[in-house]
Amino acid sequence: MAGLVRLSSRIRSLPHAGGAAISSLPRASSSHLLLRYQQLQIPSSFSSPSTPLQLVPSIAQKSTFSSSARANCPRKMTEQSKELRKYLQQSHDKIFESNRKWAEEQRAKNPEFFEKLSAGQSPDYLWIGCSDSRIPAEAITGLGPGEMFIHRNIANLVCNLDLNVMSVVNYAVRHLKVKHIVVCGHYGCGGVKAAMAPQDLGLLNPWLRNIRDVYRLHEKELDALEGDSRYDRLVELNVVEQCRNIIKTAAVQQSYEANEFPIVHGWVFGLNDGLLKDLKVDHEAILHDVQKIYNLTK
Amino acid sequence: MAGLVRLSSRIRSLPHAGGAAISSLPRASSSHLLLRYQQLQIPSSFSSPSTPLQLVPSIAQKSTFSSSARANCPRKMTEQSKELRKYLQQSHDKIFESNRKWAEEQRAKNPEFFEKLSAGQSPDYLWIGCSDSRIPAEAITGLGPGEMFIHRNIANLVCNLDLNVMSVVNYAVRHLKVKHIVVCGHYGCGGVKAAMAPQDLGLLNPWLRNIRDVYRLHEKELDALEGDSRYDRLVELNVVEQCRNIIKTAAVQQSYEANEFPIVHGWVFGLNDGLLKDLKVDHEAILHDVQKIYNLTK
Numbered sequence: 001m002a003g004l005v006r007l008s009s010r011i012r013s014l015p016h017a018g019g020a021a022i023s024s025l026p027r028a029s030s031s032h033l034l035l036r037y038q039q040l041q042i043p044s045s046f047s048s049p050s051t052p053l054q055l056v057p058s059i060a061q062k063s064t065f066s067s068s069a070r071a072n073c074p075r076k077m078t079e080q081s082k083e084l085r086k087y088l089q090q091s092h093d094k095i096f097e098s099n100r101k102w103a104e105e106q107r108a109k110n111p112e113f114f115e116k117l118s119a120g121q122s123p124d125y126l127w128i129g130c131s132d133s134r135i136p137a138e139a140i141t142g143l144g145p146g147e148m149f150i151h152r153n154i155a156n157l158v159c160n161l162d163l164n165v166m167s168v169v170n171y172a173v174r175h176l177k178v179k180h181i182v183v184c185g186h187y188g189c190g191g192v193k194a195a196m197a198p199q200d201l202g203l204l205n206p207w208l209r210n211i212r213d214v215y216r217l218h219e220k221e222l223d224a225l226e227g228d229s230r231y232d233r234l235v236e237l238n239v240v241e242q243c244r245n246i247i248k249t250a251a252v253q254q255s256y257e258a259n260e261f262p263i264v265h266g267w268v269f270g271l272n273d274g275l276l277k278d279l280k281v282d283h284e285a286i287l288h289d290v291q292k293i294y295n296l297t298k
Numbered sequence: 299m300a301g302l303v304r305l306s307s308r309i310r311s312l313p314h315a316g317g318a319a320i321s322s323l324p325r326a327s328s329s330h331l332l333l334r335y336q337q338l339q340i341p342s343s344f345s346s347p348s349t350p351l352q353l354v355p356s357i358a359q360k361s362t363f364s365s366s367a368r369a370n371c372p373r374k375m376t377e378q379s380k381e382l383r384k385y386l387q388q389s390h391d392k393i394f395e396s397n398r399k400w401a402e403e404q405r406a407k408n409p410e411f412f413e414k415l416s417a418g419q420s421p422d423y424l425w426i427g428c429s430d431s432r433i434p435a436e437a438i439t440g441l442g443p444g445e446m447f448i449h450r451n452i453a454n455l456v457c458n459l460d461l462n463v464m465s466v467v468n469y470a471v472r473h474l475k476v477k478h479i480v481v482c483g484h485y486g487c488g489g490v491k492a493a494m495a496p497q498d499l500g501l502l503n504p505w506l507r508n509i510r511d512v513y514r515l516h517e518k519e520l521d522a523l524e525g526d527s528r529y530d531r532l533v534e535l536n537v538v539e540q541c542r543n544i545i546k547t548a549a550v551q552q553s554y555e556a557n558e559f560p561i562v563h564g565w566v567f568g569l570n571d572g573l574l575k576d577l578k579v580d581h582e583a584i585l586h587d588v589q590k591i592y593n594l595t596k
Contacts, residue, residue, distance in 0.1 A: 084558055088477060091422055092563065096574060098440025103572030118486060118569040123431035124389055131466055133421035134443045136436040142396025145432045150450045153462050154469060164451050164462040167505040168429055171452060179386060188416060207465040260382055265390065271416040274401030276394060 116146075123149045126172040126262070128165065128242070129184040130156045130191070135269050137184070140276065149176055155191030155238065156183055157210050158245040166249070172262075173251040179261045181246055184276070185239040186269040192235050214241045236279055239266040243281045250296040256287065257297045414444075421447045424470040424560070426463065426540070427482040428454045428489070433567050435482070438574065447474055453489030453536065454481055455508050456543040464547070471549040477559045479544055482574070483537040484567040490533050512539045534577055537564040541579045548594040554585065555595045 106113045125148040127137045137143075137150055151168040158165050172178045185192075194201055195211035211234070215222055218237050222230050243266045246252055255262060266281035291297075404411045423446040425435045435441075435448055449466040456463050470476045483490075492499055493509035509532070513520055516535050520528050541564045544550055553560060564579035589595075 081558060088559060088561055092478060092561075095423075095439045095441070096576065099438055099572075099574045102438055102440060106572055114570050114572050117432050117572070121431045125393075131447050131449050131469075133419045133445055133447045134415050136443055138434040139436065139443075140397055140400055141393045142400060143393070145434055145437075147431055149429050149431045151429050152448045152450050154465050157462075159462075162460075162462050163505050164455075164457075164460050167452050167502055170501045171429075179389060190419075203468045204465055207461050260379060261386060263386055263390070272412050274397075274404055274412050274415070276397045278394065 121146050121149070121176070123147050123172075123176055124179045125149070126169070126176075126178045126181045127151070127184065128153075128156050128158060128168075128182065128246075129269075130154065130186055130189060132186060132189065134271060135184070135186055140269060140274065149178060154204075154207060155189055155195070155211055156185050156242060157207070157238075158183065158242040159210055160245065160248070169246060169249055170251050173249075173255050177255070177259075177261075179263070180265060181252070181262045182265045182267055183239050183242045183246065184267045184269055185235050185242075186271060187232050187235055188271050189235050192238060193231060196231065196234065211238055214238045217241065236266075236268055239268060239279060240281055242266075243283075244286055244290060247283065247286050248290050248294045248296075253287070253291070253294075253296045256283075419444050419447070419474070421445050421470075421474055422477045423447070424467070424474075424476045424479045425449070425482065426451075426454050426456060426466075426480065426544075427567075428452065428484055428487060430484060430487065432569060433482070433484055438567060438572065447476060452502075452505060453487055453493070453509055454483050454540060455505070455536075456481065456540040457508055458543065458546070467544060467547055468549050471547075471553050471560060475553070475557075475559075477561070479550070479560045479562045480565055481537050481540045481544065481563070482565045482567055483533050483540075484569060485530050485533055486569050487533050487536075490536060491529060494529065494532065509536055512536045515539065534564075534566055537566060537577060538579055540564075541581075542584055542588060545581065545584050546588050546592045546594075551585070551589070551592075551594045554581075 103114075110116075123146065125141075125143065127141075127148050127150045129135060129137050129150070129152050131152045131154050137152070138145075138148060141148065149168070149172045151165055153165065158169070160166065169181070172181070191208060192211055194204065195208040195215070201208060214237055215234060218234075222234060222237070225233055243264045246264050252262060252264065264281060264283050264286075266279040268277045268279060269275075270277060401412075408414075421444065423439075423441065425439075425446050425448045427433060427435050427448070427450050429450045429452050435450070436443075436446065439446065447466070447470045449463055451463065456467070458464065467479070470479070489506060490509055492502065493506040494513070499506060512535055513532060516532075520532060520535070523531055541562045544562050550560060550562065561581050562579060562584075563581075564577040566575045566577060567573075568575065
C-alpha cells in the first residue's frame, strides 16, 4: 500500500468527538467493500489499527484531528488537515458527477422522464423504514420515482407525539391516498440492539425508550428466548407494534372506513439474504382490537 | 379500454376520506407514466373524470367505497370491493417478486454481497431529504447500500424539539462519524407550497409552521419576488436554515472542533432536470456566526 490506506480503515479508526459513549451500537466493519465509489486513497498517517465492531472510545481519548493535538504539532496536523479537506472535497464532488450521469441516463432512456416527474406524485405506498444506510427502500422493493412516499428514522418508530412521522402519515393517507403503509424493520438493527442494553445512551434514551416499551409489552415471550433469537424477535415485535400505532391514527381509521384502504403491513428485511419477510400483520384484526379503545371513526 | 382503466386514474378520482381539506398541496397528475410496475388494470366503475392537481374534495363528498354507499347498493359495492382487494393484493405481492429478483441480482453480481452487508455500516454521508416519492436519494446520488444514512420527512426540516431527526443527527455524527451532512430540498416541494398558503392545514400546521418561520426570517427578500421565483427561493432558504439548525447542534459543533468534520451542505434537487444544485452553504461562516450565541464546544 506504500503509505496509503483506504478511507474505510480511517473511518473506523477515527475516535468519537465527544458525548455519551454508545458502545452497544454496532459499528462499521467490512461494508467498505460494498462502496462503489470510495476508491479514494488517503495517507496512512490517518489510519490506526482497528477492530470490526469496535467500541466507541470515550470522550477522554483525543482525536488525531483534535484542536489540542493541532496546537501541539501544527505542521503535521496541517498536512493531515489538508489531506482531510482534499478527501472531503472529492467525496463531495463525486456525488455531483454521479448525479449528472444519472440524469443523463434517465433522459436517454425516456426523453420525457423529467417532464413527467415535475407533473406531480401519486404514490401507492408509504414506507416507514430504518435510517440504516444498508436498506435502500426503492432498490429492494423495485419501486421507481413517484411510487413510494418515504419516511426513515432510527428503528422505524411511529410515536403518537412525534409530529414528524405523524405529519407524514397524515399527508400520505389524507392527501396522497396511499393504498399501502409498510413498516419495514431489519434484522441486525442497531437501534433495537442498543435498546436491549441496560445503559445510558444520552440523547438517544427517549427515542429508544419506545423499543424498551415494546419489550415490556412482550416481556414473557422475549424473556423465554436467548441471544439472537430474542434480538430478532424484538425486531419483529417492534414492527408489529409500530403497525398498531399507525392503525390507531384517525387518518388511517377514517380512510379505511370510507375507502377500504390503506392496508398496514409489517415487514422485516434480512441483511444476510436481501429478502423481505412479511410478518403477515392482520390489519383488520388489529383495527378491530384497537377500536375497543381507539375508535376514531365516530 | 373496454371497461378497464388504469389504476392511476382511479387513484386521482378517489375522494378524500375525511379531515381537513389540504387543497393547496399539489396532487398527482401524470406521474403514473413513470410507474414501472403499475400495469394492473381495474374496472372502469372505479374511475371518474379527474383533473390533474385537482383539489381534495371536502369531507361531505362520499367515497365510492364509503360504508353508507355500500349499505345502499350492496351488490355493486361488493364487486367493487372485490376488485379493490384484488388490486391491493397484487400491488402487495409484486413488491416481493421484485425483491426476490433484486436479491438474486445482487448475489449474481457479487456472491459475498450479503455477507458484507450483514457485517455493519460505515456511511460517509447523512442525508436529510424530503419524503416526496420522486426523490430516491440513493439513485440520484449514485450511492449504494452502506454509504448513506438517511432521514426523510416532509420538507426536509430539522427542528430542535424533534426527537426523531435529532436522534438521527446525534447517532450519525457521534457514532457513525459521518463526514458530510446533506440537507436536500427540491423545487416543487408540496410542503413549502402549502406553507405559503394562508390556510388551516389541520395536523400539518405545527410542522409547516417551521417553513412559515423561515419566510418570516427572509420576508423582505421573498416579498420582493413573485410566483415561482418566490416559491423556488423559499425552497432554497428553507434548506439553508435547516443547515443552520444542524450546525447549532452540540454533536456537530463538538465533532467539527475535534475532527474538522462533518461538513454541512445544502442542496436542491430539480424535478425538471434531475440535477442537484449546490447552494454552497458556507459551513465555517455559519458556524462562526451561530457560535456567537450557540457555542456548545466550551
